[in-house]
Amino acid sequence: MVATPAGRFIVKYLAALLVGFVLLALKPVNDHLVNPYTTFVAHQARVALNLFGEGATVRDQVLSSPRFSVRIFNGCNGLEAILIFACGVLAFPASWRSRLLGVLAGLVAIQLVNVVRVVSLFYVGVFKPQWFAASHIFVWQSLIIVFAVVLWLLWAQRYALAGAQR
Amino acid sequence: MPAPSAELRRFLWRLPLSVVAAAAIWLAVRPVYEPALCRSAEIAARMVEFPKVAKILRDNGYALIGRTDLRADSGWLKLSLTQIHFNAVPFLALLFAFPGARTRDTFRRALVALAVLALSHLLALVANVKVFYATNLGSWSESQYSDTARALYGAVRYFFDIPVTFTLPLLLWVGVFRERVLALAGMAQGDTAPRPSGRRERRPASRA
Numbered sequence: 001m002v003a004t005p006a007g008r009f010i011v012k013y014l015a016a017l018l019v020g021f022v023l024l025a026l027k028p029v030n031d032h033l034v035n036p037y038t039t040f041v042a043h044q045a046r047v048a049l050n051l052f053g054e055g056a057t058v059r060d061q062v063l064s065s066p067r068f069s070v071r072i073f074n075g076c077n078g079l080e081a082i083l084i085f086a087c088g089v090l091a092f093p094a095s096w097r098s099r100l101l102g103v104l105a106g107l108v109a110i111q112l113v114n115v116v117r118v119v120s121l122f123y124v125g126v127f128k129p130q131w132f133a134a135s136h137i138f139v140w141q142s143l144i145i146v147f148a149v150v151l152w153l154l155w156a157q158r159y160a161l162a163g164a165q166r
Numbered sequence: 167m168p169a170p171s172a173e174l175r176r177f178l179w180r181l182p183l184s185v186v187a188a189a190a191i192w193l194a195v196r197p198v199y200e201p202a203l204c205r206s207a208e209i210a211a212r213m214v215e216f217p218k219v220a221k222i223l224r225d226n227g228y229a230l231i232g233r234t235d236l237r238a239d240s241g242w243l244k245l246s247l248t249q250i251h252f253n254a255v256p257f258l259a260l261l262f263a264f265p266g267a268r269t270r271d272t273f274r275r276a277l278v279a280l281a282v283l284a285l286s287h288l289l290a291l292v293a294n295v296k297v298f299y300a301t302n303l304g305s306w307s308e309s310q311y312s313d314t315a316r317a318l319y320g321a322v323r324y325f326f327d328i329p330v331t332f333t334l335p336l337l338l339w340v341g342v343f344r345e346r347v348l349a350l351a352g353m354a355q356g357d358t359a360p361r362p363s364g365r366r367e368r369r370p371a372s373r374a
Contacts, residue, residue, distance in 0.1 A: 006345070006348040006353050009348070010340070017329070021328065021333075024328075025324050025328075075327065075328055084332065084333060084336060092351070092353075133246070134248070137246065137249050137252050138192075138252045138255065139189075141252055141253075141332075142188075142189070142252060142256045143185070145253070145256040145332060145335060145336065146185060146259055149256075149339075150178065152351070153174060153177070153351055154174075156352055157350075157351065157352050
């Protein structure tokens with residue numbers, strides 16, 4: 001199976017996922033990349049919420065307004081979806097230009113969806129706090145995984161193949 | 167830039183409804199699945215410990231993990247069961263969204279994949295029992311487990327919480343449909359494949 005391009009892709013994808021998740025688990029990476037990135041996500045959500053006049057503030061990874069507060073944990077910052085997508089892109093047999101553009105575009109797209117996730121969860125917390133846990137875990141985590149897969153399929157078909165066919 | 171293939175378009179059209187169907191099935195099965203998961207995990211945890219004292223109770227979507235040889239108020243770990251088994255929803259959604267006929271072989275692979283997913287839920291809960299022993303019982307944990315063992319159990323918790331939970335649905339979906347998923351991404355098994363050089367690789371049929 002490894003002799004085929006598809007087999008090589010799967011092996012590379014699994015290896016990339018393994019390396020990626022191990023790297024994310026390391027304390028220096030967590031302290032200097034994951035936590036600052038999570039704070040960055042909280043600030044993005046703050047900016048979006050303040051467009052609606054929420055008067056939100058961020059302290060560390062806690063997003064607060066007079067109406068509701070939410071802490072953004074590892075697992076809710078979109079990094080897992082980014083990793084699932086980016087590993088798929090990097091392992092795919094395409095040109096490095098297509099891969100780089102794919103990773104950058106995917107990062108932006110997943111991040112945008114993640115801001116929508118945080119903002120929507122914030123309002124679920126404001127208006128239907130009893131639905132918060134289900135929306136957070138069951139709805140949005142499922143959607144973010146599916147979104148990463150869809151994004152990868154679209155990239156592979158449109159961009160990687162377009163590049164390969166030129 | 168080519169448009170998505172007809173199969174990918176069908177997949178994308180079916181996906182929203184598939185997510186709804188998967189969520190509905192998950193919500194219907196959950197009241198039966200959660201008690202079964204807690205009971206199975208308790209039995210499994212007791213199989214690998216002496217004395218056999220692991221206790222897992224279900225409480226409104228949460229698992230309460232404790233030990234029967236400790237006082238009832240001495241320490242329980244409250245853990246979201248939804249966080250452990252929600253990944254059945256993206257897996258089922260991806261499964262249902264795939265267009266085309268369902269063959270007996272696909273059905274068999276899907277059943278095996280569901281069994282693997284359920285096994286991962288069971289192992290995640292058992293791992294949390296061990297993590298609870300090693301890290302949540304204060305001085306008792308410190309006296310029973312070395313720093314290395316506690317760090318190892320922390321790594322096990324991370325492994326089940328993040329990598330397994332988030333990637334297993336995707337990997338099982340690829341496992342069920344194999345060549346068709348890769349073909350959906352424009353990469354047929356051993357046939358033609360896009361290459362970084364911009365050329366397509368063609369292999370002899372006998373080697374495919």
